[in-house]
Amino acid sequence: MIDFAPCSLLYVPASNARALEKARGLAADMLIVDLEDAVPADRKAEAREAMRAAVAAGFPGKRVAVRINGTGSAHQAADLDALAGLALDAVVLPKVDAPSDLAPARGFGLPLFAMIETPAAIYAARDIAADPATHGLIAGLNDLAHELKLPDGTDRGAMSHAIQAIVLAARAGGVWCFDGVYNAIDDAAGFAAEAANGRRLGFDGKTLIHPTQVDPCNAAFAPSPREIAAAEALVAAATGGAQRHEGRMIEDMHVAAARALLERAGRG
Numbered sequence: 001m002i003d004f005a006p007c008s009l010l011y012v013p014a015s016n017a018r019a020l021e022k023a024r025g026l027a028a029d030m031l032i033v034d035l036e037d038a039v040p041a042d043r044k045a046e047a048r049e050a051m052r053a054a055v056a057a058g059f060p061g062k063r064v065a066v067r068i069n070g071t072g073s074a075h076q077a078a079d080l081d082a083l084a085g086l087a088l089d090a091v092v093l094p095k096v097d098a099p100s101d102l103a104p105a106r107g108f109g110l111p112l113f114a115m116i117e118t119p120a121a122i123y124a125a126r127d128i129a130a131d132p133a134t135h136g137l138i139a140g141l142n143d144l145a146h147e148l149k150l151p152d153g154t155d156r157g158a159m160s161h162a163i164q165a166i167v168l169a170a171r172a173g174g175v176w177c178f179d180g181v182y183n184a185i186d187d188a189a190g191f192a193a194e195a196a197n198g199r200r201l202g203f204d205g206k207t208l209i210h211p212t213q214v215d216p217c218n219a220a221f222a223p224s225p226r227e228i229a230a231a232e233a234l235v236a237a238a239t240g241g242a243q244r245h246e247g248r249m250i251e252d253m254h255v256a257a258a259r260a261l262l263e264r265a266g267r268g
């Protein structure tokens with residue numbers, strides 16, 4: 001698995017020059033330059049050129065991935081050609097329904113982030129995550145809601161089984177997993193609640209669509225001062241095996257979790 005752990009992953013349409021420029025100054029851990037759904041069919045060629053120029057110019061301090069069009073799409077071959085020679089950290093492959101959908105991108109030797117966004121993909125998620133080319137799963141909940149024929153505006157609770165299946169598959173396969181996007185870009189409170197929910201569900205981070213979502217996402221996934229203090233106290237008190245600690249039972253896995261949190265907080 002890749003040895004970096006992005007928590008804020010911002011989609012930037014490759015066809016939007018202003019957004020590509022703006023992205024340079026944002027605190028997103030990873031940019032996902034998008035050639036798929038953010039780009040209309042008649043602008044794909046122009047978007048590939050813009051993506052190549054932007055990636056070649058570099059995004060200092062950031063990981064960079066490109067989302068190509070899905071396997072079976074008429075646009076995918078040209079997208080793959082456009083990646084040649086670029087210094088990328090990952091390729092994001094949308095609408096992966098089975099490990100065989102990874103095949104065209106596999107040959108690049110880059111880490112693949114597979115998007116799980118169809119009912120078929122939910123059932124195949126374990127095999128997709130177990131594929132050696134897969135380094136992460138990304139929930140594509142707009143497409144999933146569409147495929148499930150959910151009425152517009154349905155709460156994501158309707159997809160809770162599918163969301164949990166994505167986290168389970170990623171953990172079983174030992175790869176990263178990232179939550180889907182929050183569409184209501186002017187709803188800061190709603191975004192904060194969904195990001196916190198994603199962390200509680202076990203995601204490593206969240207995919208984003210707007211600059212205003214970056215800092216709240218980083219805050220939601222960062223260990224809080226309270227969590228850090230609790231982890232430090234737990235590690236300091238640990239004697240090994242089962243014991244009482246501040247009114248609850250702790251065992252070795254709680255110590256391991258506390259150490260991992262401190263590591264993430266730079267206190268390891």
Ligand SMILES: CC(C)(COP(=O)(O)OP(=O)(O)OC[C@H]1O[C@@H](n2cnc3c(N)ncnc32)[C@H](O)[C@@H]1OP(=O)(O)O)[C@@H](O)C(=O)NCCC(=O)NCCSC(=O)C[C@H](O)C(=O)O
Binds near residue numbers: 209210
């Ligand atoms: C959603 C948007 C279309 C909104 O656009 P707009 O109303 O024009 O934004 P603002 O005027 O509020 O923008 C303010 C400034 O911020 C820059 N900006 C906007 N978005 C981004 C971005 N994603 N990255 C970087 N910079 C961005 C604007 O250029 C303005 O800059 P300035 O004027 O210099 O201040 C728009 O936000 C957008 O296009 N977002 C990304 C959409 C996208 O990529 N969609 C595809 C991925 S989501 C998806 O497909 C999920 C998945 O597959 C699923 O199925 O769920």
Ligand SMILES: [Mg+2]
Binds near residue numbers: 117140142
């Ligand atoms: Mg999608």
